[in-house]
Amino acid sequence: MDQHAPTTWITICDTCKREGWDAASGATDGERLAALIETEAEGRRVRTRRVSCLMGCQQGCNVAVQAAGKLNYTLGRFEVSEETARGIVDWAELHAESASGQVPYRTWPQAVKGHFVTRHPPLPEAE
Template identity: 70%
Template structure:
C-alpha cells in the first residue's frame, strides 16, 4: 500500500533568507526528499504549502490509508534527513498498521516526531 510523504514547501528556518534568498528551506527539503524517493516502491511525494508547524520547520507528514499517520519536523534540509524520511516512509508502507518498531527507525529521524494521528474510521 502506498505511503505518501507530504512536504511543507513554505517552511523557513531562522536565517533562511541569508542562506538561500528566494528559496524556502521547505522547497530545498522537498527537492531532496523527492530525489531520495525516486524509484522507491510504495512511496510517493507531494508538496503542500504550510503544514502549520512553523516553530518546527522543516515539516513533513507521513500518511497512508487505514494506517497511523505521523508529522515529523525540525529538520535541517539535508540529504541525510531526506533519506531518513524516505526510509521511514518505506517502512511505514510495509507495515500493516503504519507503526514501525523504534529499533527500525533511521537514526536521523529519531527525535523529530511531532504528532501521531490514528487512521480515520471507515464509512462502514
C-alpha cells in the same frame, strides 16, 4: 510489499523557513528539503507531494507520512540535508511495509529520531 496495500505518501511543506532563513537565498528551506526528498524517493515504494503550509511553522521543516487505514505522522525540526531526506524516505518505506503504519523504534533511521511531532489514528472506515 503488497501491491494492494495503501500508498504511503510523504507530504512536504514547501513554505517552511527555519530560523535565520535568508530571503536572498531564493528557495525556502521547505522547497530545498522537498527537492532532496523527491530525488531520494525516485524509484522507491513511496510517493511525494508538496503542500504550502502544514501549519507547523515553529517546528519547520515539516513533513507528514500518511496512508489510508494506517497511523499517520507529522515530523519536524529538520535540517536540510541529503541525510535528512534519506532518513525520511527510509522511514516512510518502513511505514509502507507496516500493516498498521507503526514502525518499531529499533528500525528507525537515526535521521528521524527526535523529529516526531504528532501521530494521528486512521480515520474510521464507516460512520
